[in-house]
Amino acid sequence: MEIASNAQQCGRCRLRFMAIFAFLLAVLVSRAGAYxxxxxxxxxxxxxxxxxxxxxxxxxxxxxxxxxxxxxxxxxxxxxxxxxxxxxxxxxxxxxxxxxxxxxxxxxxxxxxxxxxxxxxxxxxxxxxxxxxxxxxxxxxxxxxxxxxxxxxxxxxxxxxxxxxxxxxxxxxxxxxxxxxxxxxxxxxxxxxxxxxxxxxxxxxxxxxxxxxxxxxxxxxxxxARKNPSCCVSFSSFYNETITPCPSCACGCQHKNCIKSDSKLLSLVGVNTPRKDNTPLLQCTRHMCPIRVHWHVKLNYKDYWRAKIAITNFNYRMNYTQWTLVAQHPNLNNVTQVFSFGYKPLVPYQSINDTGMFYGMKFYNDLIMEAGPFGNVQSEVLLQKDKNTFTLKQGWAFPRKVYFNGDECMLPPPDTYPFLPNSAIFKSLPFTMFILSVIFTLIIIL
Known part of the structure; x- marks a missing residue:
């Protein structure tokens, strides 16, 4: 009887310990998620x-x-x-x-x-x-x-x-x-x-x-707020033809009732009307996200470089008003000009000016329409080079974090970013061309 009683007490202790541990874990996770x-x-x-x-x-x-x-x-x-x-x-x-x-x-x-x-x-x-x-x-x-x-x-x-x-x-x-x-x-x-x-x-x-x-x-x-991200990021660059897309099922693939962009259902009356439960009606994509942010490294000047930012809405039932886009990038401390978005630097608690907020200009592009031909906005940003840090190697030109309307977007894996061609080949090109021209000249003479 005593053995059974002790076993019951141990079982109760375990249950209490597990309950306390679960509570503390939930508190820590919720606080971590809120920070x-x-x-x-x-x-x-x-x-x-x-x-x-x-x-x-x-x-x-x-x-x-x-x-x-x-x-x-x-x-x-x-x-x-x-x-x-x-x-x-x-x-x-x-x-x-x-x-x-x-x-x-x-x-x-x-x-x-x-x-x-x-x-x-x-x-x-x-x-x-x-x-x-x-x-x-x-x-x-x-x-x-x-x-x-x-x-x-x-x-x-x-x-x-x-x-x-x-x-x-x-x-x-x-x-x-x-x-x-x-x-x-x-x-x-x-x-x-x-x-x-x-x-x-x-x-x-x-x-x-x-x-x-x-x-x-x-x-x-x-x-x-949600199990999966609500946005994703894709990359491209002038120095590589490869486009790095959003990760597959970046925002989850539970929305099985997606609609293709050429579907006849889109012509039905009321298809764009929001539902009370905010259920999205997504365009069928590989990533299945309502929002995709595309960052394109466009040009490389002597003292500046230029990036293009495009935001596309894939939700047929949502217009995004007063939207915001936050990017964390080491060169945002030298923003020279933003062409068709509003911009404001954000200095986090560590006082490093590497984060900025982009947003639409009032009455111009502060509204992102529902999915379709008008469901996107875009701008370009010109950044001055920092001679000590600027590089196009190892994905440096792409943002470290991206937030849309306050929610963090899923970025592609770093090993899939557009890479620079082998610099050794470029360095040897003048000499190689010289050798080829000499050989070609000798062939003509002979």
Whole structure:
């Protein structure tokens, strides 16, 4: 009996150890996936400012700031959720709305906007009546990246909360915040009380202060967002006819229902309409990626060299608005000119200026259309040579990392990059030509 009891205890110990190990591993993996060495401080911070008390609660201004340098929230926009700590209800909202009202049957007369324990909030679309708007609202949930446009990297709404307490001591902070933007990938921490926000009055002559402020920080992990990459990279060069394609099934080959570029199905009405679950409709390719980035080493001058960048959309159901492309390359510290993209250098935490962000020019090429003849944008970049480091050998002219819309793209294996022809042959060419010309001359004379 004692032996059996000891065996049971050992079995329980093993189960506990395995459970603890699995939990720690999951935490470490999620944190590792959320950490981005090119943007180590990037996050989305949600700030709640209680601006006034009501008979049974408060009115709060909620502001979402995107501090990510090159990851934005595209259409169909963000979705924010949380769980109330008590029995709170939302009496009204300005600049946003909940997706469901919930069961408000216990209320008579004045019915709340939402009675759900776990409300889900979305931004309003542009063009709503003026009395339903506040500053930085009503953009369909689209939020720009901080590095691309700080003025558009913010979204706000106002909420009136009831049954919530009417003082700093009685108000309980919401819990379990979730952020979708527009898919998974974000993990939000707990709400934390911070020093109250200070505001300027409209005439900017007097400061006022929020009655209470708390923050929620959300970080993104590509590992949590999807199993496979969402983009891939191909290479080519002027000195080699070989084109290095995207790796086969770079983005997974689970999308079996792809469509060939000449398929008659593409003429059907509604084929380009996005689905609620964001299911892509991909053009049949070897790599099966929605986005392909092609880097071509175009020209080699005495003091400069030139590369061409092309971005192609293979998703028939997606237009990419306010797109961003980040490249890491040792010569990006000497960018001389970018011809038809916007460009901004990004200096990561190690202060090495080898990373830059490309993005579309407004009203010109900031929109990548769905797959088809117009589903691509391209530009060229001119870089000044650094005499100490510049070389075309061993794939130096190609980027080390490429990100599209904040997600890292899959690069080809280094041993498949376009290689330089044997330099020894080129060095011996003048002498060889001289010998051949002498022989040819002697043959003619003789």
């Amino acid at each position: 981005d060495p090119l943007d180590p401080n990037g996050n989305i911070t949600i700030k709640w400012d209680v601006v006034s008390w009501t008979p049974d609660g408060y009115v709060a201004a909620v502001t979402m700031n995107n501090f990510q340098m090159y990851r934005h929230i595209p259409t169909p926009g963000w979705t924010l959720g949380w769980a109330w700590a008590k029995k709170e209800v939302i009496w009204s909202m300005v600049g946003a709305q909940t997706t469901e009202q919930g069961d408000c049957s216990k209320f008579k007369g004045n019915i709340p906007h939402c009675c759900k324990k776990v409300p889900t909030v979305v931004d309003l679309l542009p063009g709503v009546p003026y009395n339903q708007q506040i500053a930085n609202c009503c953009k369909g949930g689209v939020v720009a990246a901080w590095g691309q446009d700080p003025s558009a990297a913010v979204s706000s709404f106002q909420v009136s909360v009831g049954l919530a307490g009417t003082s700093n001591k009685t108000v309980k902070l919401p819990r379990n915040f979730t952020l979708l933007g527009p898919g998974p990938g974000y993990t939000c921490g707990p709400a934390k009380i911070v020093p109250s926000t200070t505001f300027l009055t409209p005439d900017r002559r007097r400061k006022t202060q929020a009655l209470m402020t708390w923050n929620v920080t959300c970080t993104y992990s590509q590992f949590l």
